[in-house]
Amino acid sequence: MDRDRRTPGFYLLAAVFAGFVLFLYGPMLGIFVLSFQGPEGGLTFPMRGVSLHWFERLFEGIGVIDVGAAFRRSLALGAVVMVLTILLSLLAGLAFRKRFAGSTLLFYVTIASLIMPSIIVSLGIGLQFRLVDTGIKALADQMGWYDFLSAYTTSMGLFTSGLGAHLTWTLPFGLLIMFAVFNRFNPAFEEAASDLGATPWQRFRHVVLPMIGPSLIGVGMFGFTLSWDEIARSSQAIGDVNSLPLELQGLTTTVTTPVIYALGTLTTVVSFLVIGVSLGSLALWRRRLRQRAAG
Amino acid sequence: MAAVHPDESRPDDTSAARLGRGVPAWLQALPFSAAFLVFFVLPLALVVMISFWEYNQYEIIPAFTLRNYADIFAGCANGADLCVTLRTYLSTLKFTLATWGVTLVLGFTVAYFLAFHVRTLPMQIACFVVCTVPFWTSNVIRMIAWMPLLGRHGLINDTLISLGLIREPIEWLLYSDFSVVLALVHLYTLFMIVPIFNSMMRIDRSLIEAARDAGASSWQILWNVIVPLSRTGIVIGSIFVVTIVMGDFVTVGVMGGQQIASVGKTIQVQTAYLQFPIAAANAVILLAIVLMTIWCLTRLVDIRKAL
Numbered sequence: 178m179d180r181d182r183r184t185p186g187f188y189l190l191a192a193v194f195a196g197f198v199l200f201l202y203g204p205m206l207g208i209f210v211l212s213f214q215g216p217e218g219g220l221t222f223p224m225r226g227v228s229l230h231w232f233e234r235l236f237e238g239i240g241v242i243d244v245g246a247a248f249r250r251s252l253a254l255g256a257v258v259m260v261l262t263i264l265l266s267l268l269a270g271l272a273f274r275k276r277f278a279g280s281t282l283l284f285y286v287t288i289a290s291l292i293m294p295s296i297i298v299s300l301g302i303g304l305q306f307r308l309v310d311t312g313i314k315a316l317a318d319q320m321g322w323y324d325f326l327s328a329y330t331t332s333m334g335l336f337t338s339g340l341g342a343h344l345t346w347t348l349p350f351g352l353l354i355m356f357a358v359f360n361r362f363n364p365a366f367e368e369a370a371s372d373l374g375a376t377p378w379q380r381f382r383h384v385v386l387p388m389i390g391p392s393l394i395g396v397g398m399f400g401f402t403l404s405w406d407e408i409a410r411s412s413q414a415i416g417d418v419n420s421l422p423l424e425l426q427g428l429t430t431t432v433t434t435p436v437i438y439a440l441g442t443l444t445t446v447v448s449f450l451v452i453g454v455s456l457g458s459l460a461l462w463r464r465r466l467r468q469r470a471a472g
Numbered sequence: 473m474a475a476v477h478p479d480e481s482r483p484d485d486t487s488a489a490r491l492g493r494g495v496p497a498w499l500q501a502l503p504f505s506a507a508f509l510v511f512f513v514l515p516l517a518l519v520v521m522i523s524f525w526e527y528n529q530y531e532i533i534p535a536f537t538l539r540n541y542a543d544i545f546a547g548c549a550n551g552a553d554l555c556v557t558l559r560t561y562l563s564t565l566k567f568t569l570a571t572w573g574v575t576l577v578l579g580f581t582v583a584y585f586l587a588f589h590v591r592t593l594p595m596q597i598a599c600f601v602v603c604t605v606p607f608w609t610s611n612v613i614r615m616i617a618w619m620p621l622l623g624r625h626g627l628i629n630d631t632l633i634s635l636g637l638i639r640e641p642i643e644w645l646l647y648s649d650f651s652v653v654l655a656l657v658h659l660y661t662l663f664m665i666v667p668i669f670n671s672m673m674r675i676d677r678s679l680i681e682a683a684r685d686a687g688a689s690s691w692q693i694l695w696n697v698i699v700p701l702s703r704t705g706i707v708i709g710s711i712f713v714v715t716i717v718m719g720d721f722v723t724v725g726v727m728g729g730q731q732i733a734s735v736g737k738t739i740q741v742q743t744a745y746l747q748f749p750i751a752a753a754n755a756v757i758l759l760a761i762v763l764m765t766i767w768c769l770t771r772l773v774d775i776r777k778a779l
Binding site: 184186187190191193194197198200201202204205207208211220221222261264265266268269271272273274275276277278279280283286287289290292293294295296297298300301302303304305307308341342344345348352377378380381402405406408409412413422425426429430437438441444445448449452 | 494495496497498499500501503504505507508510511512513514515516518519522578581582584585586589599602603606608609610611612613614615616617618619620621623625626627630658661690711712715716718719720721722725726729730736739740743748751752755758759762766
């Protein structure tokens with residue numbers, strides 16, 4: 178092939194790519210536009226005026242669902258999942274650089290969790306916490322803690338079973354990113370630090386951490402956004418109160434106004450805000466490193 | 473490494489040995505391992521265990537019975553009519569094959585375009601990022617997004633009617649097999665693109681030059697050089713798509729108007745009715761089928777390698 182001339186194949190493939198991008202973004206842009214539908218407008222085009230009417234309706238709550246509360250719950254859960262994903266993946270990533278018994282097994286379990294049909298994981302965690310409930314109730318009954326027993330409902334919840342379900346989904350991504358990071362990491366820097374008398378902690382704090390920091394921001398971004406949008410794994414394991422995407426899923430069959438598009442637009446904006454903040458802090462981190470290197 | 477540190481018998485360990493151990497590795501991996509033990513390994517074991525339990529309307533009872541499995545396949549033995557379970561699995565298989573076929577062709581084409589026809593690295597990265605951005609948004613929203621287009625009074629039907637091409641709105645656009653596959657392709661083509669693109673970027677470009685110099689046509693290069701060398705990516709992408717679609721219940725639920733059966737949906741409904749043992753038995757069967765599929769897919773790689 179003459180490197181300077183485009184073949185007819187290129188234009189065909191470029192057209193396919195353009196079509197694919199349109200296929201990816203077109204429908205989404207449609208609902209973003211429709212969420213600004215006027216008060217008289219319906220679920221489909223045409224637009225009947227432009228307004229923020231449906232966003233206002235959103236915060237008044239949809240039927241029995243308190244959108245604001247679900248929003249805050251998902252935000253809190255996403256933040257906890259993010260922090261745990263960063264910490265656990267980082268520690269495991271460091272461990273996998275050395276050798277330890279069972280490392281191969283742990284790796285395969287992690288991959289298995291990534292490709293396991295979510296409904297099975299969700300069912301399993303749901304069953305587990307129901308059995309724990311049965312156990313706790315039996316114990317309380319045996320010990321005669323009747324006040325406790327009458328007040329007790331379930332151990333399932335956002336920050337127990339829900340959190341666990343999300344971690345089985347975010348941690349494999351976190352570990353794979355750490356693998357990619359440490360595969361490219363040159364141990365010479367650490368050796369130099371050691372030769373200069375750094376303790377293992379100083380070596381980690383002042384050499385390794387500044388170099389892998391940007392990747393940790395990436396892990397955190399994965400952790401939050403995957404949790405923020407998670408449905409399948411939490412569906413059977415969330416307990417009494419739902420996260421925002423679960424509420425949204427429930428609304429698809431009952432709501433017939435653009436308020437559902439407004440909710441969709443809102444959650445997407447949060448995802449993009451998180452990505453924006455991550456990329457921003459990444460750029461900041463890089464600049465600080467460069468300044469330090471220069472100064 | 474071995475040459476630099478001739479006194480070390482295990483070259484991989486030289487830097488670790490030089491650095492001193494610090495915190496032991498198993499201790500660092502402990503929180504991560506514990507999370508998977510408690511929230512993944514143990515729940516799976518419980519699913520298998522409870523699939524052998526008995527249940528009534530109020531509670532599940534420890535036992536060892538094969539009744540749940542027998543119930544699932546009840547009526548499947550007497551040939552003529554397909555039983556519910558087999559029909560559900562066939563429906564799931566249909567979605568899996570359709571989605572797999574479309575995502576494979578589409579994902580391969582897009583990855584091929586990015587890897588071989590986009591020339592500069594920044595441009596490649598930019599196009600790649602454009603493909604991955606929707607991954608960061610909610611699946612449900614990406615499904616809902618089809619409704620203003622596909623609905624009875626959606627954009628497509630309205631346009632076709634105003635053009636005079638059809639008189640009545642097309643009914644099979646939404647809440648149908650078509651809309652389910654469309655949404656699955658929309659959601660999961662990325663899972664094909666990423667691994668195939670990754671494999672293609674590792675192909676030594678001189679191999680393609682060599683094939684061309686030896687007189688191969690573009691199609692021959694594609695089929696005999698690029699496809700075999702992208703094999704790993706194709707298999708990884710296929711495993712992702714197949715396992716996701718086989719266990720799916722959200723997409724089938726939302727895009728099928730809660731009317732279309734799938735194995736995942738069956739499990740979800742049985743769980744909602746608190747019929748845990750039979751839901752668990754269904755999960756075990758699904759798991760077995762998924763594992764067999766993955767095994768076959770990985771075998772496919774080895775067979776191709778051997779040839």
